[in-house]
Structures are given as structure tokens and as C-alpha cells.
Amino acid sequence: MIVDIKDLRKTYKGGFDALKGVTLGIKEGEILALLGPNGAGKTTLISTICGITNPSSGSVTVGGHDVVKDYRAARSMIGLVPQEINLEPFNKVIDVVTYSRGLFGKKANPAKIEEILKQLSLWDKKDARVMMLSGGMKRRVLIAKALSHEPRVLFLDEPTAGVDVELRKDMWDIVAKLKEQGVTIILTTHYIEEAEAIADRVGVINGGELLLVEEKAALMQRLGQKTLQVDLQAPVDAVPESLTSYDLELAEDGHALRYHYDTTGESTGITRLLGDISAAGLQLKDLQTDQSSLEDIFVGLVKEDAA
Numbered sequence: 001m002i003v004d005i006k007d008l009r010k011t012y013k014g015g016f017d018a019l020k021g022v023t024l025g026i027k028e029g030e031i032l033a034l035l036g037p038n039g040a041g042k043t044t045l046i047s048t049i050c051g052i053t054n055p056s057s058g059s060v061t062v063g064g065h066d067v068v069k070d071y072r073a074a075r076s077m078i079g080l081v082p083q084e085i086n087l088e089p090f091n092k093v094i095d096v097v098t099y100s101r102g103l104f105g106k107k108a109n110p111a112k113i114e115e116i117l118k119q120l121s122l123w124d125k126k127d128a129r130v131m132m133l134s135g136g137m138k139r140r141v142l143i144a145k146a147l148s149h150e151p152r153v154l155f156l157d158e159p160t161a162g163v164d165v166e167l168r169k170d171m172w173d174i175v176a177k178l179k180e181q182g183v184t185i186i187l188t189t190h191y192i193e194e195a196e197a198i199a200d201r202v203g204v205i206n207g208g209e210l211l212l213v214e215e216k217a218a219l220m221q222r223l224g225q226k227t228l229q230v231d232l233q234a235p236v237d238a239v240p241e242s243l244t245s246y247d248l249e250l251a252e253d254g255h256a257l258r259y260h261y262d263t264t265g266e267s268t269g270i271t272r273l274l275g276d277i278s279a280a281g282l283q284l285k286d287l288q289t290d291q292s293s294l295e296d297i298f299v300g301l302v303k304e305d306a307a
């Protein structure tokens, strides 16, 4: 595990518990998306891993270095792209990135800086002052700055909050390329489609707790669950005896039957079900299908947690 978080707790001065015992291992080379609503504790978690906020208890190591006891070694392995654009408007792009590398005590390496700027399509803007850049370009500068000391782990806090669709796609491409280079990436987001698009694993955080961490592929399989609703001409009191093997749900005061099936399976069983419904003497009025999405799973989890 390149990042190892054990029972991490953070209580802010006023007594607010922002993290309530988070345990999580992050594998080298993966992209982990942390999904959560506003105030869930995402920024607090990232700040604690990066050694900006001290934990109240628990521990975090990065590359085996404790982020509190061995702060400098741990921090030098981390690149952090903050949520807010915090750049000096009069500085030149190349100076921002070069200076940032120096802050980590790394030897100057103009070729490396050139490579990073080129990778982010910033090379032709290297002498531009930050204030002359568009919002999207400024975000790229933040990434270049975070990469300047060649970190192994990159944190992106809400990288695409408030950006347009095109820039969002650009960001996703940048993240994919960094992954190819072996950088481990942790990003926070409240956009479900962002997690769906780029993550290898998805964690859901709410109220300072990690509610779930799962391979995206496994989550997508859950997304393969669909529901068929069969609306009936006349209501029934119970699911007919002959249909018990389908595990149907009686809905809408007996006016509908609901059948859950897996779209990734070989056969959905729908044709047989409809035949059997008709054989049971029930008349169909209408059919509708409904697919659960990551959004449903997410909303369901967050609701359960609040209850």
C-alpha cells in the first residue's frame, strides 16, 4: 500500500468530528475517486494525508513514512492540487513550477520542468504571467506545480468543480496519462460521472465516515441490475402461486409486479416471465424498466447513513 490510513479521526477545535475513524489502503498506481457530498470530510481527509492538518488520532503513512513523525519524507512523495486556485498573479508559469520544485529540496532540473509543462500543454505559455491565463490554464499550472518535484502520489481536490465539459474531459485525459506513468492518483469529487469515467476504485464518504470502497467494475456490475415493472389491468391481492419462483414484488397497491434481473447475465428471463404471467390469467396494461445507477447507490448509502 503506498498510502495506508488507519482509524483516522479529526475533531476540529469547536468539537466537530470531521473524520470518524477512516481506514483505507491505497494501492500503488491506482486511481481512487472519493465521492461525497459537501461537508463529507473529503478535504479534511486529504489535508491530513498531506500533513497540512494534524489528525486527532490514528495514523497515515505514505511510502512507509508517517505523515506526522516523518513529515518531510512523506510530503516529498506527495503532489497536491488544491481546490482553490492559489497562484501569484504576476509570476511566470515556468517560475511557479521551477520554484515549487526547489521548495521540496530537489535539485534544479530544467529538462524535467520542460517535460511537465509540455505534458500539460503549457510549454508555449511558459513565459506568460499567471493572471493572463484562462481558468482552465490556471488549473493546469496547479497540476504542473504539484508534479514539479516528481511525486509518486497525486491528490486532486475537486479537480473539475465548476469547469466546463470540455475542460473536464481534458482533465480526465491528463489523469489517465499520469496513471500510465505510474503515478497513484486520489481525487475527490461530487460528480458521480467523474468517478465512473476515470476511477479504478470508488470510495464513498459521508459524515466523516467511509461508507464503501469498491472496485468500479464491481460497482458497475451492480449497475447492471434492472427492474421490470409489469402494470396490471386489474389489481391482485398476492403474487400468484405459479409465479413464486420469480421473486416478484407486489407494487402500486397490487396494480403492478416488479421483477429484478441482471443485464450482464446470459438470459434475463423476461420472455418466460411474461408468458407465465399471462398463463396465470393476469392481463398486462403496460411495461416499464428502470436501471439503478451509481447515483442511486450513492444516494441510497448517504440516506441510510443519515437515518
Ligand SMILES: Nc1ncnc2c1ncn2[C@@H]1O[C@H](COP(=O)(O)OP(=O)(O)OP(=O)(O)O)[C@@H](O)[C@H]1O
Pocket (backbone or CB within 6 Å): 012, 013, 014, 016, 018, 036, 037, 038, 039, 040, 041, 042, 043, 044, 045
Ligand atoms: N478548520 C475547521 N474548523 C472547524 N470545522 C471545520 C474546519 N474545516 C472544516 N470543517 C468542517 O468539517 C466538515 C468537513 O469539511 P471538509 O472540507 O473536509 O468537507 P468536504 O467533503 O471537503 O466538502 P466540500 O466538498 O464542501 O469541500 C464540514 O462540516 C466543515 O464545516
